[in-house]
Amino acid sequence: MNNKGKHRALVFQGGGALGAYEAGAFKSIYEYIIEREGVHAEENMFDVVAGTSIGAINATLLVDYVIKNETWRGSAEMLESFWNEFKAMTWADNPFFLAWWGGLRTILGNWHISFPETARRYWS
Helix, strand or coil, X not given: CCCCCCCCEEEECCCCCHHHHHHHHHHHHHHHXXXXXXXXXXXXXXXXXXXXXXXXXXXXXXHHXXXXXXXXXXXXXXXXXXXXXXXXXXXXXCHHHHHHHXXXXXXXXXCCCCCHHHHHHHHC
């Protein structure tokens, strides 16, 4: 419990793309608590941090960060950075695919076949 007698729970929802959205929502909540309520980053901001599915990943990343650093300072940036750098590779991201697709376009002489980057985006 923080020093003002309030209890806070931070609960993240599941659902794939919501994980990235939640990073931004958490940043806003964090800033509000720091700026408007005057809670220090070294204080216990949340009594409960939980989530389901991708929300559990976000919760785990945050709790791990706070335990290791003994502060919430930088946690919003860490979570945002995780989602900015996160990328799931697909078979279309393989450089071989891009070379093969470009070669197919050239060998067949069919300029109606999309550019390799367009194909990669479609298949990804």
